[in-house]
Amino acid sequence: MTEVTLSNVVKKYGRHQAVHGIDLAIADGEFVVLVGPSGCGKSTTLRMIAGLEAITGGEVSIGGRVVNDLPPRERNISMVFQNYALYPHMTVAENLGFSLKIAKRPEAEIERSVAEAAAILGLDELMERKPAELSGGQRQRVAMGRAIVRQPDVFLFDEPLSNLDAKLRTQMRVEIKKLHQKVGNTIIYVTHDQVEAMTLADRIVLMRDGYIVQVGTPLDLFNQPVDTFVATFIGSPPMNLLAGEVSAPDRITLGEGLAVPVPASARGGLRVGQKVQFGFRADNLMPVGHAVEEAGQKAQLRLTVTLTEPLGTETLLFTEIAGTEVQAKMLNPRPVTPGETFDFELMLDKCHIFDAASGNAIRS
Amino acid sequence: MDRNLAHRNRRRALKVAHFLTLFVVMSIICIPGLWIVLNSFRPTVEIMAKPPVWTPSFTLEHYRAMFGGAGEGGVPVFSYFRNSLIVSVVSTAIAILIGMSGGYAFARYRFRGKAGWFVGLMLFRAVPGVALSLPLFIVFARLGIIDTHFGLILAYVAMNVPFTIWLTDGFFRQIPKELHEAAEIDGCTRWQAFWKVEFPVARSGIASAAIFAFLTSWNEFALASQLTRSVGSKTMPVGLLDFTAEFTINWGGMCALAVLMIVPALILTFIVQKHLIAGLTFGGVKG
Numbered sequence: 234m235t236e237v238t239l240s241n242v243v244k245k246y247g248r249h250q251a252v253h254g255i256d257l258a259i260a261d262g263e264f265v266v267l268v269g270p271s272g273c274g275k276s277t278t279l280r281m282i283a284g285l286e287a288i289t290g291g292e293v294s295i296g297g298r299v300v301n302d303l304p305p306r307e308r309n310i311s312m313v314f315q316n317y318a319l320y321p322h323m324t325v326a327e328n329l330g331f332s333l334k335i336a337k338r339p340e341a342e343i344e345r346s347v348a349e350a351a352a353i354l355g356l357d358e359l360m361e362r363k364p365a366e367l368s369g370g371q372r373q374r375v376a377m378g379r380a381i382v383r384q385p386d387v388f389l390f391d392e393p394l395s396n397l398d399a400k401l402r403t404q405m406r407v408e409i410k411k412l413h414q415k416v417g418n419t420i421i422y423v424t425h426d427q428v429e430a431m432t433l434a435d436r437i438v439l440m441r442d443g444y445i446v447q448v449g450t451p452l453d454l455f456n457q458p459v460d461t462f463v464a465t466f467i468g469s470p471p472m473n474l475l476a477g478e479v480s481a482p483d484r485i486t487l488g489e490g491l492a493v494p495v496p497a498s499a500r501g502g503l504r505v506g507q508k509v510q511f512g513f514r515a516d517n518l519m520p521v522g523h524a525v526e527e528a529g530q531k532a533q534l535r536l537t538v539t540l541t542e543p544l545g546t547e548t549l550l551f552t553e554i555a556g557t558e559v560q561a562k563m564l565n566p567r568p569v570t571p572g573e574t575f576d577f578e579l580m581l582d583k584c585h586i587f588d589a590a591s592g593n594a595i596r597s
Numbered sequence: 598m599d600r601n602l603a604h605r606n607r608r609r610a611l612k613v614a615h616f617l618t619l620f621v622v623m624s625i626i627c628i629p630g631l632w633i634v635l636n637s638f639r640p641t642v643e644i645m646a647k648p649p650v651w652t653p654s655f656t657l658e659h660y661r662a663m664f665g666g667a668g669e670g671g672v673p674v675f676s677y678f679r680n681s682l683i684v685s686v687v688s689t690a691i692a693i694l695i696g697m698s699g700g701y702a703f704a705r706y707r708f709r710g711k712a713g714w715f716v717g718l719m720l721f722r723a724v725p726g727v728a729l730s731l732p733l734f735i736v737f738a739r740l741g742i743i744d745t746h747f748g749l750i751l752a753y754v755a756m757n758v759p760f761t762i763w764l765t766d767g768f769f770r771q772i773p774k775e776l777h778e779a780a781e782i783d784g785c786t787r788w789q790a791f792w793k794v795e796f797p798v799a800r801s802g803i804a805s806a807a808i809f810a811f812l813t814s815w816n817e818f819a820l821a822s823q824l825t826r827s828v829g830s831k832t833m834p835v836g837l838l839d840f841t842a843e844f845t846i847n848w849g850g851m852c853a854l855a856v857l858m859i860v861p862a863l864i865l866t867f868i869v870q871k872h873l874i875a876g877l878t879f880g881g882v883k884g
Contacts, residue, residue, distance in 0.1 A: 285778050306784045318775035322797045332783035335793075383783065 235386035243290035269440035311380035488555025508589035520575035637852035688753035696761025704769035768802025
């Protein structure tokens with residue numbers, strides 16, 4: 234059983250505080266992704282779990298054992314680095330077996346473990362090569378192999394895919410997920426890419442400026458963002474946000490002569506005159522006849538398309554509501570010329586209301 | 598069409614000029630060395646001849662005399678060679694150990710006054726060794742370490758450490774810190790991580806620093822001529838002075854000893870040049 238617990242963990246560099254007392258409990262075998270923009274403290278947090286950064290305050294425990302003062306080698310973890318950090322003077326086989334060699338395991342056992350890891354990752358052909366003779370994807374795979382061989386309690390990944398090209402990244406993403414299904418260890422994974430976070434995570438921890446903003450399953454964060462930051466960070470394209478004002482208990486005015494009914498989900502938390510941000514995803518604004526057939530409260534808007542991005546199964550339509558550019562989606566697309574006008578359906582039940590001042594979601 | 602032709606001609610002209618310049622510069626560097634070797638195999642009459650004799654001739658007369666008895670113009674070559682070897686090897690080894698530790702510290706750790714220390718070390722390099730020879734002489738004389746291997750080694754270590762720190766700092770800086778972090782996670786102590794990962798990766802850099810330190814000690818004359826007196830401690834460059842008498846200079850003998858000095862340095866450089874050129878082996882991490 235290897236759960237990882239962070240309680241009130243703080244990191245300070247001199248006067249600058251990088252991590253502000255975060256609490257997080259990670260269950261055994263869980264795949265947790267720390268995500269956020271650069272400088273949000275996600276890598277620092279991971280490095281504190283690894284023991285590569287000293288912990289300024291609070292407590293980190295792995296498998297019920299407080300590890301604050303243990304060096305990395307005694308934490309029984311593996312880490313995959315962004316730049317792979319393979320030992321350039323060793324062959325692939327030596328790289329894989331290094332940790333076992335340090336632990337002075339018998340030669341036969343090292344060979345067997347290395348062969349097993351190599352088989353899992355398809356490295357058999359490359360065993361005698363040096364890292365310099367490998368491609369980016371192969372190096373990444375060796376780095377993962379090196380992590381597996383140790384049979385650690387916890388895998389730590391620090392932006393492992395960001396040096397790969399787009400195609401390889403998608404491929405390796407799948408491999409990491411398969412690896413997790415196969416070995417079942419606890420994984421803590423850091424990335425700045427929300428797509429990686431969504432696709433890989435059992436649970437996402439979204440961080441900003443050294444604080445945890447929201448923790449939850451990918452769908453939690455997608456469907457119930459706690460604030461505008463989460464709403465625009467998670468999901469692609471980001472959520473559309475329109476400035477508005479509560480004009481009546483059940484009405485929000487978005488601009489001149491444009492008002493929409495308040496979604497049922499937010500009705501209780503609003504007061505008249507409150508400035509709000511009205512949020513909805515592109516999926517919830519679709520032209521009539523090219524939309525998902527779904528029951529629910531809808532508003533009809535007549536909008537002019539300014540730009541299109543055809544994606545094959547769907548087309549992104551750029552348009553304007555009350556002077557703000559928003560993105561809409563068109564299913565079963567047909568060619569659209571900029572300037573064309575459509576009747577759009579806005580799925581009110583799927584819309585979000587945020588307080589304009591604090592950015593926090595308003596739900597009743 | 599014309600412009601293409603003009604461009605091509607200009608490039609050709611540049612290339613020729615390039616080679617000519619290179620040839621002249623290399624000649625200036627190489628011909629004196631070649632002349633030393635040629636002279637060492639030449640009878641004294643030919644060395645002194647005016648105009649110079651260009652056709653190489655061959656006699657081992659100077660070498661025979663040099664290794665011969667004191668009365669026949671011999672010098673204690675073996676003692677000088679041994680002194681040079683001891684002083685250079687030991688001072689290089691110490692300078693590399695200290696320099697490597699220092700370079701690693703500068704590359705990896707943050708500490709108070711780091712930039713100041715570094716500049717200070719580099720400034721130390723700016724002081725010409727000869728300027729220190731008199732104070733050194735006085736201090737060493739008082740301490741009673743004049744005319745000893747120890748004294749010379751001490752002086753050379755002081756001379757070489759700043760340079761090796763500067764060189765190894767550069768090499769360690771090029772090794773990403775993730776390498777030792779990965780090693781530490783893989784079960785190494787900080788010390789093991791250095792010796793098993795960072796040191797082997799920086800090996801070629803450290804080898805080149807060692808070569809520079811060795812050659813500096815091996816060829817150094819100014820300080821050695823002040824700090825050594827007797828056969829027991831004189832190094833080969835100082836030994837060259839044995840060939841100068843009050844009114845004459847035995848050029849042939851001097852050249853022969855110089856050749857004996859050059860050969861080991863040359864061999865060593867050839868052995869290590871693979872490392873000097875190879876630089877660091879990258880690929881373990883993505884640049």
